[in-house]
Amino acid sequence: MISTAQYGEVLQIRVCRYPDFPSAMWVCSYLVDGLLIDTGIAHTAKEFTAFLKDKYLKKAVNTHFHEDHVSANKFLQDEYGIEIFAHPLSVNKINKPATLYPYQEVVWGYPVPSEVKPLGSYIYSENYSFEVIPTPGHDLGHICLFEKSHGWLFSGDLYINTKPKVCRLSDDMWQILADLENIRSLNPQVLFPAPTHVVYEPAAKLDELIAYLEELGEEIVDLHQKGKSVERIKEEIFGPEDMFAQMTQQQFSSLNMIKSFLKNHLVS
Template sequence: MFLKKSAVKGDKNGVTYMNGQVRFQGVSLNVYSYAVDGILIDTGAQSLKKYFEAFIDEADFQQVMLTHFHEDHTGCAAYAAKSTQLPIFLNQTSIQSCSQKADYPLYRQLFWGRRKPFSSQAMPDTFTSNRATWDAIDTPGHAHDHKAFLNRETGQLFTGDLFVQERTKVIMSEESIPQIIDSLKRVLTYEFKEMFCSHAGYVENGRTALTQKLDYLMSIQHDVCTLHDQGESANEICKKLFPKKYPIIKFSGREWDSRHIISSILSER
């Protein structure tokens, strides 16, 4: 199968980034890795190792911070560990699973490659870089182990997959909209300005973007609960709120689906 791969390297306000992209049959996915003030945030995907390994080789950092265990964020972590011998930090709940061979669906292996096992250390609640103190903020919902990183000195917030886009239309089967709502509320209690998302990239007014996402998800949550109380089934609610069928739904074998938005809300009422 033919995949189209590309990458763009750049910098924004003291943050260097590599943005890798994979395209196949109408589906296009991308992911960022960031280097800032002696910190490498996420390592990119194994399928794009040509780009991300070169980025790791060129970047100036003393420690690696991983937002969560998903393979597009940890795909080159084993390379970083082997080539630099520097510490890699991850939510403690994922240390054991990431030290073993990864197990995830074939379509994700197609896009992101097969992540190799790597060793990591437990993520502290706060950590320091060359010139700053950082907060590692618990932000579960997209993944159980998800973290966001805030540079207290610059007000730069690195959100991993917490944001991605304002108006969420599909989510993975294990995601939880109520947990994402709680995580957004938690992040918004911190002082920050710019946002660096692992898929949307640089967002100048991060607080506004995250607030708008929170408002949107709370509106969806309200609509789902109201329609369910009126006697409509999850399938009926999904057809009403999300009538469009996105290519990723079929391609992923429904691991990604609008239906999961509805079910996650109803299961945690």
């Protein structure tokens, strides 16, 4: 299923397989001035491609290789012959078969591998230039795109909400904090995230999130230095894992959040 919303010149394209699923199972792509940012999930790839038939589309960017951001790549290339770009560290992941948890296959589906080209420091549409901002905390090949004249910041999976309680084990929470400070310093006027709603004048929300993560990280390290186990720290700070952890087969969990903040402290 596809739904859209227009934010000035930016078209948001939301896709999901099951409309009744919680909002976390939606994912957004954006189309602006012929540039498509992310291509959605496998289960909607054909519908997504058909939807773009009468739209002005010249090229695309993947913010990172995760399956909910790249899955219409091959269909768009075959149908419209467009070039698609991604961070150099994502190129050799997008062109290989993905490894997914069973729930990911159900909710999003397997992307068809596709050939994408490495991004440089900028990508240009007809009227705008978008600075490529490496934001490696969520994935080493994750990028944001910043269009300075409008203050548009396309943030991929970097921003979800102001109080995240779960993450993937592969998320580097200290780096995510640094990435958020980096994009905050650009003073964006509109934030266009993949997993959630568009945020106008996002400074306050970004400041809230940065303060929350700083405090959380310090508290976790402090409890660890007092000799508490990761499980004990998780219980003290977050309590039992919530539904989302269960639904994602623990791919997203509070325990992962604790482990990520302690990655330089734990002996594996």
